[in-house]
Amino acid sequence: MAILTAEKLIIAFKKLGQFTANPDPDFKNLILSAPNSNAWFTVEEVEKALKALHHMLNDQDIETWFKSIKVSASPKKVGLILAGNIPMVGFHDVISVLATGNIALIKLSSSDDKLLPALLKRLVDIEPLLADHIVYVERLKDFDAVIATGSNNTSRYFEYYFGKVPNIIRKNRNSVAVLTGKESKEEIAMLGHDVFDYFGLGCRNVSKLFIPEDYDIKNFYEPIESFQNIINHFKYNNNYDYNKSIYLVNAATHFDNGFLLLKEDVNMVSPLAVLFYERYKNLEEVQERLAQEEENIQCIVSKADLKLNTTVLAPGQSQAPKLWDYADNVNTIDFLNSL
Numbered sequence: 121m122a123i124l125t126a127e128k129l130i131i132a133f134k135k136l137g138q139f140t141a142n143p144d145p146d147f148k149n150l151i152l153s154a155p156n157s158n159a160w161f162t163v164e165e166v167e168k169a170l171k172a173l174h175h176m177l178n179d180q181d182i183e184t185w186f187k188s189i190k191v192s193a194s195p196k197k198v199g200l201i202l203a204g205n206i207p208m209v210g211f212h213d214v215i216s217v218l219a220t221g222n223i224a225l226i227k228l229s230s231s232d233d234k235l236l237p238a239l240l241k242r243l244v245d246i247e248p249l250l251a252d253h254i255v256y257v258e259r260l261k262d263f264d265a266v267i268a269t270g271s272n273n274t275s276r277y278f279e280y281y282f283g284k285v286p287n288i289i290r291k292n293r294n295s296v297a298v299l300t301g302k303e304s305k306e307e308i309a310m311l312g313h314d315v316f317d318y319f320g321l322g323c324r325n326v327s328k329l330f331i332p333e334d335y336d337i338k339n340f341y342e343p344i345e346s347f348q349n350i351i352n353h354f355k356y357n358n359n360y361d362y363n364k365s366i367y368l369v370n371a372a373t374h375f376d377n378g379f380l381l382l383k384e385d386v387n388m389v390s391p392l393a394v395l396f397y398e399r400y401k402n403l404e405e406v407q408e409r410l411a412q413e414e415e416n417i418q419c420i421v422s423k424a425d426l427k428l429n430t431t432v433l434a435p436g437q438s439q440a441p442k443l444w445d446y447a448d449n450v451n452t453i454d455f456l457n458s459l
Contacts, residue, residue, distance in 0.1 A: 124249045126191045129219055130182055132247035137177030139242050140170050150238050154207070158231050159355055161207050165318050166235065168439075169207035173239075175440050176212075185443040188453055191221035195253065196459045198222050199263035201270065201278070204229025206318040208236050212443075213267050213452065214254070218243075220456040223253050225263055265459055267452065288455055290448050294327040294389045295438055298406055298422035299340070301332045303435070307423065308343035310436030314421050315380070316347045317439045319356050320392055323418045323447070324438045327390045329382075329397040330406050341377045351379035360393035388416050418448070 143151070151170075154161040198217045202210030209232065217224040228236065237256065244251045260266065266282040268275075269290040278289045297311055314326040329340070351357050363381055367374045375382040385396040400406045403424055410417065410428055419431045419438055426432050431445065446452050 122249055124191065124221055124247075124253070126186055126189065128247055128249065129191065129221075130186055132243060132250065133177055133182050133215065133219070134179050135246045136239075136243050137174055137179070137182070139246075140174040140177060140239075143170065144242075147238055147242070150234060154235060157234060158204075159353075160319055160321060161232070161235070162353070166207045168317060169209075172440055173208065173211060176443055181443050185453075186219070188444075188457075189219050190457045191219070192459070193221070195222045196264040197225055197262060198456065198459075199225045199227070199257075199260040199266040199268075199282075201227045201260070201266070201268035202229050202232070202236070203269040204231025204233075206322045207232060208239060209322070210236060210269070211239065212441075212447075213269075214240065216452045216456060217267075218250060218253055220453065220459075221253075222456060222459070223255060225255050225257050225260060227257055227260055265456075267455075269447075286455070286459060288448075288450055288452065290450075292389070293323045293416055293418040293448060295324050295419045295421065296328040296330065296388065296410070296417055297326045297435075298330045298403075298410075298420060298424050298426065299332070299335065300403075300422075300424050301335050301339070303423060305343040307435045308340055309346065310434075311421060312344040312347045313436045314438040315344070315395060316350055319350065319353065322439065324441070326421055326438065327395065328388050329395055330400050330409075331397055333399045333401055335399065337375050337382060340382075341375070341380075344380070345377075348377075348379050356393060359391065363391050363394050388413055419445075 151163055151166045154166050200210065200213050200217065202213065214224050214226065240254055244254065263285065265286040267288045268278040268282060270278060272291045275289050275291040297314065318325065351360060360379065364376065372383065381394045382397055383394060386398060387396055390396040407426055407428060410420065414430055417430050419433055420426065421433050421435055421438050423434065
């Protein structure tokens with residue numbers, strides 16, 4: 121009987137990485153039809169997600185990642201409740217379960233129930249031994265552990281139902297950017313990707329800016345003009361119009377460049393098409409503030425030398441995670457290795 125080994129998994133993941141760079145005609149047709157099922161999954165955004173997976177699944181990083189992985193000889197059934205906010209967002213959880221030799225019981229999000237199964241089918245085509253390790257379920261049962269991603273509300277439900285088994289339960293998180301005022305126009309333009317990629321719907325998207333007391337907002341607005349076409353997407357535009365009307369009716373002070381609203385606000389999570397900002401006196405003040413919000417922040421985008429536990433990335437990198445950039449700073453592989 122053939123056994124699933126680390127060597128076989130490494131080869132399979134490398135070949136899937138190659139596939140993401142050059143998908144077959146059927147997968148390309150699926151990308152073209154994706155907006156019919158989910159209007160947020162435009163062709164451009166799905167291709168962007170596929171490119172990010174290609175970046176993640178490079179040969180060297182796969183080799184490095186597997187140095188921390190133990191492939192279990194006695195597979196455990198790991199229930200996965202996946203999010204669907206951006207295309208194929210649950211992919212990393214699935215391959216983490218597969219990489220450790222375990223069985224993924226996958227509860228797909230109704231928002232992303234076609235792309236991910238199609239990609240995993242290609243993985244099974246590459247390595248048929250994985251067929252028995254991928255199971256789609258409508259309801260989780262007979263599981264040994266659970267990784268569940270949801271909102272702050274659903275997390276309470278997850279904790280109630282899954283609290284008796286080993287689990288990772290993820291809640292709402294967003295990302296922030298800390299500007300010093302010394303950023304180049306090119307760096308601010310790259311920050312635009314952290315704000316606008318996937319329409320700002322991901323937990324790795326920046327929803328809050330920290331800016332110096334004397335920072336001129338036009339220094340942020342001018343370099344991101346290239347993202348103005350986002351307003352042509354009807355769902356994004358609806359959110360922009362709605363939030364703009366609320367601010368106008370309430371006479372709330374805000375900035376507006378025609379496709380992104382900026383509003384001074386202490387909250388970390390802004391509505392879609394809005395970016396909250398907060399002014400600071402010095403970086404020590406920001407570090408203290410971010411340390412207090414650590415459990416609500418996925419990552420931080422900044423060129424500043426910040427001394428924090430949260431991952432700090434250069435502008436433009438928030439939506440290009442490495443295999444070892446684990447959500448919520450919880451090492452999924454360590455969790456799975458311990459089962």
